[in-house]
Amino acid sequence: xxxxxxxxxxxxxxxxxxxxxSAVVLRCEGECWLFDxxxxxxxxxxxxxxxxxxxxxxxxxxxxxxxxxxxxGLLCTIxxxxxxxxxxxxxxxxxxxxxxxxxxxxxELSHTELVFHxxxxxxxxxxxxCPAEELKEFVHVNRADSxxxxxxxxxxxxxxxxxxxxxxxxxxxxxxxxxxxxxxPSFGFSVVEKKRPGKLNAQKLKDLGKCFFxxxxxxxxxx
Numbered sequence: 001x002x003x004x005x006x007x008x009x010x011x012x013x014x015x016x017x018x019x020x021x022s023a024v025v026l027r028c029e030g031e032c033w034l035f036d037x038x039x040x041x042x043x044x045x046x047x048x049x050x051x052x053x054x055x056x057x058x059x060x061x062x063x064x065x066x067x068x069x070x071x072x073g074l075l076c077t078i079x080x081x082x083x084x085x086x087x088x089x090x091x092x093x094x095x096x097x098x099x100x101x102x103x104x105x106x107x108e109l110s111h112t113e114l115v116f117h118x119x120x121x122x123x124x125x126x127x128x129x130c131p132a133e134e135l136k137e138f139v140h141v142n143r144a145d146s147x148x149x150x151x152x153x154x155x156x157x158x159x160x161x162x163x164x165x166x167x168x169x170x171x172x173x174x175x176x177x178x179x180x181x182x183x184x185p186s187f188g189f190s191v192v193e194k195k196r197p198g199k200l201n202a203q204k205l206k207d208l209g210k211c212f213f214x215x216x217x218x219x220x221x222x223x
Contacts, residue, residue, distance in 0.1 A: 003028040003193075008044035013066050015040035021066045025050055026191065029172075033057040034074075035189060041070040042077055052078050059177075060095030062186035063102070068095070072106035079114040090117040090151055094167055094177070096185050097122045098136070100153065113149070120153045123165050123177055125185030134184050164190075 004027050009020025021038025025048075032054040034041075045052050052074065060068045071093075078091070093099065100120040107114070127135060156165045158179070165177040165187070173191055180186040 006048055006050060008041055008048065009036075009038055011038075011066070015066075020044040021070070022061075023070070025055075027054075030054065031056045033059065033191075035059045036061055036067045037069075037071040037074055038066045039069045042074055045074075053081050056089065056091060058091060058093045058095075059189050060093070060099055061180070061188065062182060062184055063096055063098055064184065068099070068102075072103065072110070072112075075103070075107075075114060075118065076110075076112055079112075079116060082115050090119050092168075093118060093120045093153075094156075094189075095120070095122065096187065097124055097155075100150075104150070115149075117149045117151050119151045121156055121167065122153065123156050123187055124158070125187075126158055126179065129179050129181055129185045130183060 006025045006027065008023035008025060009015065011019040011021050013021075015021045015038065020040045020043070022036040023038050023041040023044060024035040025045075026033045026035065027050065032050055034055050034057070037058060037060065042052070055074075055078065058071070060071070075091075093103070100122055103118075103120060106112075125135065129135070156167065156177075158165055162176075163178070167175045167177055167189075169175075171194070173193055175192075176190050177187040178190065180188050
């Protein structure tokens with residue numbers, strides 16, 4: 001499987017002329033997964049070889065502005081570039097509780113009507129993830145008031161046995177979120193590719209009298 005990572009922004013607090021706010025893209029099999037969407041992410045995308053319309057999943061680590069203030073604008077741009085296309089699959093968005101309300105209010109106040117559907121899956125933090133005074137209760141948007149293009153998302157709780165949040169598990173990947181400890185509830189994400197059987201027919205090579213070798217690479221473990 002072909003995979004590559006593009007760092008669109010690694011700056012903190014605010015973008016600069018030479019360094020964008022937090023945003024990283026994982027590209028695999030024609031899809032792009034965006035991790036964080038700080039201000040200026042659209043500009044950085046335009047400077048890269050990536051296409052905003054290829055983004056199918058978005059993961060937000062926490063609700064500090066330099067990590068997600070670029071999200072409403074990016075969604076609007078994807079909608080404009082999509083034209084009247086209605087076959088686009090919903091964009092899956094993962095992030096802390098409160099993210100759904102933020103997107104809804106941004107779309108409502110700007111009178112924005114996206115041409116594609118999106119789904120927001122919210123991760124519920126635990127009480128020990130940040131100082132008590134920063135753990136806020138959010139007033140959720142009533143389903144009757146939801147934007148027409150928003151589909152029902154999940155509320156994802158911590159799996160105490162695994163000490164993680166299972167976001168999805170499909171034929172190719174297992175993606176989980178893990179608690180990080182910051183001034184507000186924060187999460188890290190892991191993307192694990194599942195093992196796949198190789199296509200090399202070793203027996204046929206032996207029958208043909210050919211030599212072959214197997215190369216294995218084991219990355220160093222993190223302590």
